[in-house]
Amino acid sequence: MSGRKLTIGLFGFGVVGEGIYNVLQQASSLQATIKKICIKHPGKKRAADPNLFTTDAEALLNDPGINLIVELIDDADDAFIIVSTALRNGKDVVSANKKMIAEHLPDLLALQAEHGTSLLYEASVCGSIPIIRNLEEYYDNDLLDSITGIVNGSTNFILTKMAEDGLAYKDALLQAQQLGFAESNPTLDVDGYDALNKLTILLAHTYGVAARPTSLLFKGISQLHPTDATYAATRGYKIKLAAQVRRMGRGQVAAQVLPQFVKPDSQLFGVRNEYNGVIIESHLADQQFLYGKGAGRYPTSSAVLSDIAALRYQYKYEYRKLHSPEKYSVTQDYYLNVYVSFNNWSEVSKWDFESIDEFHSTQERQYLAGTIHVEKLMRADWFQSPAVSLIVMPDGLVRKDAIALKSIKKISLQLGGIFE
Amino acid sequence: MSGRKLTIGLFGFGVVGEGIYNVLQQASSLQATIKKICIKHPGKKRAADPNLFTTDAEALLNDPGINLIVELIDDADDAFIIVSTALRNGKDVVSANKKMIAEHLPDLLALQAEHGTSLLYEASVCGSIPIIRNLEEYYDNDLLDSITGIVNGSTNFILTKMAEDGLAYKDALLQAQQLGFAESNPTLDVDGYDALNKLTILLAHTYGVAARPTSLLFKGISQLHPTDATYAATRGYKIKLAAQVRRMGRGQVAAQVLPQFVKPDSQLFGVRNEYNGVIIESHLADQQFLYGKGAGRYPTSSAVLSDIAALRYQYKYEYRKLHSPEKYSVTQDYYLNVYVSFNNWSEVSKWDFESIDEFHSTQERQYLAGTIHVEKLMRADWFQSPAVSLIVMPDGLVRKDAIALKSIKKISLQLGGIFE
Known part of the structure; x- marks a missing residue:
C-alpha cells in the first residue's frame, strides 16, 4: 500500500483526541503516528505515554518532523491561531472546530492557497456523515439545487422528546442535558449558532460562498411553545431545526437555519433523537439522503480518521464552486x-x-x-x-x-x- | 480551474448515453468533449451531430486522441471486450455495466494495475448513490462491520406494491413493467441476479474479495407467496430484497442476497418503490445510511458524470482492502x-x-x-x-x-x- 507516512502533532486530548490516539495505535495500515500531544492542563492523569504530552504549542508547530496537525480543542480563537500557524509552517491540518472554520473561512482559504497546505474538517459538519467530501467530490457538476439538513443533534434530540413524549421545551432540554446530548450552557445549540456555523461551511462547499455566519437568516428552537407542538401534531408534521441552502435563481442562493415543519414524506421526518440527516437535491440525481450520527466521541473520531487517511494521499478540498466562472451570492430577496x-x-x-x-x-x-x-x-x-x-x-x-x-x-x- | 482535458469515445447512445451527451454540451466546466460515438444500428435517427456516430469500435479504441472511453451498452460480453481493450490501450474507462464488472473483476483489476489505467463504475451500484466512492474514500480504515442495502429498484417497487396495495407478486410485477420499472423479461431482477452482481462489486470495495457472483448465497423474490406478506404485515415487518456483506470474524465475511424481513426501526423500512438505500455499519461511525434513486436515465447519468469529473483528476479506485495485509474470504460457516x-x-x-x-x-x-x-x-x-x-x-x-x-x-x- 502506498501513501506517505504521517507524523502527527495532536492538540487536545478530550474524548475525541483520546479516541484518535487509541485507534491509531491499532490501525497500523494508516501509517500515522502521534509524535506529540499538546494539552492545557498537565496535571491530569491521561491514558497514554506521559512523554508524549507537552503544554508548549510551539514544540509541535515548529517541529519539522511533524507534517500533520490534528486540532481537537474547544476554544475557537486558540484553534485559529494553531491552525493558521500550522498551515503557514507547511503542515496539513485536520480540525473539527466548526465555529473556528465558519468564522475564518476566507482566511483559511487564503492560507491554504498561499502555502499549498491542506485543511480538512469533515468532522465539523454532521460528524460521521461524509457530507463535505461528497459535496466536494461527487456533487461538483453545477447541477445542485439544494441541500437541507438536520445538522445539530442536541436540538434534534430536544425536538424529538417534545414531539414523541409531549415534553415542554424546558423539560426536553433538561433530559438532553442529563443524557449528555446538550451542554450545561446550551445557547450555542438551542439558539441556532452551531447549526449556523455548519450552514456557513456547507454554503462554501455547495455554492462557493464564504459568508459571515451572523449575516445569514437564523433562529433557534428555545422559543418554541406548546401551541406549536399541537399545531404540528394535528397536521401530522414534525418540527425540525433545518439548515438549508437553495439555489433561488441565477447566481443567487438562499441560506437559512430555521425551525421547519416537516411532512412524513420527507426523509428528515424520520431523523430522530441525536441523529443528523441531509437531503441533497440535484438536477440529475434527484433527491439523495445521507444519515448518521452527527456528534459524539466515535462519530467525530470516524470523520477525523477519514481525513487523516485522505491526507496520506495529499487530498485537499478543491472548493471548485469558489473558482467557477459562475459566482453565487446569498440573497434575501425571496x-x-x-x-x-x-x-x-x-x-x-x-x-x-x-x-x-x-x-x-x-x-x-x-x-x-x-x-x-x-x-x-x-x-x-x-x-x-x-x-x-x-x-x-x-x-x-x-x-x-x-x-x-x-x-x-x-x-x-x-x-x-x-x-x- | 485545473484538471486535464478529457476527450471521450462513447459506446452506446441509449437514454443514459444521450443524457451524458446533452449534459456535456452544457457543463463546460468539465472540460470534456465527446469525439466519437460508437453505435450498433446506424439507421436510427439520433439527436446529435451525425458525424459523431460510427459503428466501428476500433475507430474509438485505437484513436490516440481519445483518452477516456465511456461504455454504456447493454451486452456484458461486448462490454468486456470494449473495456479491456480500452484499458490495454492506455485509456481510462467509465462503465455502468454491473454484470460485466461483477463477472470480470479479477481481470479488470489486473488490467488496471498492468497498464496504469483507471476504471470507474459508480453507476453500476445504486445509480446516483455514491456508495463505491464512499467505501473507497471514506470507509477505508479497517473498521467496517457490515453493509446492507436495497440495491435493485425493480424488486423494491414490486415489494412496495405488494406490501402497500396488497397486490400479489404477479400483479405487482405487471404494474412495474407497465411503469417501466421492470424489464419485459424480469428474470435478472426478480431472481436476484442483478442484486447479486452489485453485491459482488460491493464485496470487492468493502473487504477486498473478488468473488464469482454465482458462488454466493442468493435468492430472489419471484417465489414470494401471499402468506408471506400476511406474516410480515401482522408483525409490522416489510419484506425487502437485501444485499448484505457482514464481517463474521477474523478474515471472514458473509455475503448474501436474500429476501429479508425489516422492522420499522431500520432505515431500509422506509425505502419505497424504485428507490435504493444502503446502511453502512462501522465501529466508529455507528450506523450510516445513504439513500437515493438507484436507476433510470438521470440517476445513472449523474453517477457517470461524477466519474468523468473525477477522471479529470486521474482518480482511481485504490481497492485498499484488496492490498491490505489482512485478507478476507467469503464464509458459509454461519x-x-x-x-x-x-x-x-x-x-x-x-x-x-x-x-x-x-x-x-x-x-x-x-x-x-x-x-x-x-x-x-x-x-x-x-x-x-x-x-x-x-x-x-x-x-x-x-x-x-x-x-x-x-x-x-x-x-x-x-x-x-x-x-x-
Missing part, C-alpha cells in the same frame, strides 16, 4: 411561508406580512400562517424575540418570481376586525 | 434465522434445520421459522425451488460462535407429531 405564534399582537407587526392565510386566537396563545419577504423578516424587531415563535411551512421557500402568481392580499377583510 | 413457507412438507427437509421455533399449517400454505446453517441451506434442493419461499428474519445472521450459546433443539417434541 419569500417564506411561515407559521408564527405569540402572546398578543403587540409583539408582531401584521403589516410585515404579504398575506395572512390563517389566524387563530385563544387566551393562551395566538398564531398566524402567512407569507413574508425575507428582508422584512430579518429587519423585524419581533423576529428574534424569545416570546415569538416562527416555523417555516413545508416547502416554505418561495422564489420572488413565483410569488407574483399568488394574489397578494394584504391582511384579509375577514381577519381585519380582530387585528384592529 | 447460521441464518429464517422463515420458510411451502405447500407441503415433501418440499422441504426439516432435518436441514438446527432448530425450528415456530410452525404453522393451513390448507393453503405451511410455514416455519427456524435456524439453518448456510452450507446446509446452499446444498438443499428445496432452497432454489420456485415453490418454496425463504425470508431472513430481522437480524437473522448468526455467527457460529454465537449459536453455541443457544440451546440447539432439533425439531422439538411438540412439533414432531405434525411432521411425521
Whole structure:
C-alpha cells in the first residue's frame, strides 16, 4: 500500500483526541503516528505515554518532523491561531472546530492557497456523515439545487422528546442535558449558532460562498411553545431545526437555519433523537439522503480518521464552486411561508406580512400562517424575540418570481376586525 | 480551474448515453468533449451531430486522441471486450455495466494495475448513490462491520406494491413493467441476479474479495407467496430484497442476497418503490445510511458524470482492502434465522434445520421459522425451488460462535407429531 507516512502533532486530548490516539495505535495500515500531544492542563492523569504530552504549542508547530496537525480543542480563537500557524509552517491540518472554520473561512482559504497546505474538517459538519467530501467530490457538476439538513443533534434530540413524549421545551432540554446530548450552557445549540456555523461551511462547499455566519437568516428552537407542538401534531408534521441552502435563481442562493415543519414524506421526518440527516437535491440525481450520527466521541473520531487517511494521499478540498466562472451570492430577496405564534399582537407587526392565510386566537396563545419577504423578516424587531415563535411551512421557500402568481392580499377583510 | 482535458469515445447512445451527451454540451466546466460515438444500428435517427456516430469500435479504441472511453451498452460480453481493450490501450474507462464488472473483476483489476489505467463504475451500484466512492474514500480504515442495502429498484417497487396495495407478486410485477420499472423479461431482477452482481462489486470495495457472483448465497423474490406478506404485515415487518456483506470474524465475511424481513426501526423500512438505500455499519461511525434513486436515465447519468469529473483528476479506485495485509474470504460457516413457507412438507427437509421455533399449517400454505446453517441451506434442493419461499428474519445472521450459546433443539417434541 502506498501513501506517505504521517507524523502527527495532536492538540487536545478530550474524548475525541483520546479516541484518535487509541485507534491509531491499532490501525497500523494508516501509517500515522502521534509524535506529540499538546494539552492545557498537565496535571491530569491521561491514558497514554506521559512523554508524549507537552503544554508548549510551539514544540509541535515548529517541529519539522511533524507534517500533520490534528486540532481537537474547544476554544475557537486558540484553534485559529494553531491552525493558521500550522498551515503557514507547511503542515496539513485536520480540525473539527466548526465555529473556528465558519468564522475564518476566507482566511483559511487564503492560507491554504498561499502555502499549498491542506485543511480538512469533515468532522465539523454532521460528524460521521461524509457530507463535505461528497459535496466536494461527487456533487461538483453545477447541477445542485439544494441541500437541507438536520445538522445539530442536541436540538434534534430536544425536538424529538417534545414531539414523541409531549415534553415542554424546558423539560426536553433538561433530559438532553442529563443524557449528555446538550451542554450545561446550551445557547450555542438551542439558539441556532452551531447549526449556523455548519450552514456557513456547507454554503462554501455547495455554492462557493464564504459568508459571515451572523449575516445569514437564523433562529433557534428555545422559543418554541406548546401551541406549536399541537399545531404540528394535528397536521401530522414534525418540527425540525433545518439548515438549508437553495439555489433561488441565477447566481443567487438562499441560506437559512430555521425551525421547519416537516411532512412524513420527507426523509428528515424520520431523523430522530441525536441523529443528523441531509437531503441533497440535484438536477440529475434527484433527491439523495445521507444519515448518521452527527456528534459524539466515535462519530467525530470516524470523520477525523477519514481525513487523516485522505491526507496520506495529499487530498485537499478543491472548493471548485469558489473558482467557477459562475459566482453565487446569498440573497434575501425571496419569500417564506411561515407559521408564527405569540402572546398578543403587540409583539408582531401584521403589516410585515404579504398575506395572512390563517389566524387563530385563544387566551393562551395566538398564531398566524402567512407569507413574508425575507428582508422584512430579518429587519423585524419581533423576529428574534424569545416570546415569538416562527416555523417555516413545508416547502416554505418561495422564489420572488413565483410569488407574483399568488394574489397578494394584504391582511384579509375577514381577519381585519380582530387585528384592529 | 485545473484538471486535464478529457476527450471521450462513447459506446452506446441509449437514454443514459444521450443524457451524458446533452449534459456535456452544457457543463463546460468539465472540460470534456465527446469525439466519437460508437453505435450498433446506424439507421436510427439520433439527436446529435451525425458525424459523431460510427459503428466501428476500433475507430474509438485505437484513436490516440481519445483518452477516456465511456461504455454504456447493454451486452456484458461486448462490454468486456470494449473495456479491456480500452484499458490495454492506455485509456481510462467509465462503465455502468454491473454484470460485466461483477463477472470480470479479477481481470479488470489486473488490467488496471498492468497498464496504469483507471476504471470507474459508480453507476453500476445504486445509480446516483455514491456508495463505491464512499467505501473507497471514506470507509477505508479497517473498521467496517457490515453493509446492507436495497440495491435493485425493480424488486423494491414490486415489494412496495405488494406490501402497500396488497397486490400479489404477479400483479405487482405487471404494474412495474407497465411503469417501466421492470424489464419485459424480469428474470435478472426478480431472481436476484442483478442484486447479486452489485453485491459482488460491493464485496470487492468493502473487504477486498473478488468473488464469482454465482458462488454466493442468493435468492430472489419471484417465489414470494401471499402468506408471506400476511406474516410480515401482522408483525409490522416489510419484506425487502437485501444485499448484505457482514464481517463474521477474523478474515471472514458473509455475503448474501436474500429476501429479508425489516422492522420499522431500520432505515431500509422506509425505502419505497424504485428507490435504493444502503446502511453502512462501522465501529466508529455507528450506523450510516445513504439513500437515493438507484436507476433510470438521470440517476445513472449523474453517477457517470461524477466519474468523468473525477477522471479529470486521474482518480482511481485504490481497492485498499484488496492490498491490505489482512485478507478476507467469503464464509458459509454461519447460521441464518429464517422463515420458510411451502405447500407441503415433501418440499422441504426439516432435518436441514438446527432448530425450528415456530410452525404453522393451513390448507393453503405451511410455514416455519427456524435456524439453518448456510452450507446446509446452499446444498438443499428445496432452497432454489420456485415453490418454496425463504425470508431472513430481522437480524437473522448468526455467527457460529454465537449459536453455541443457544440451546440447539432439533425439531422439538411438540412439533414432531405434525411432521411425521
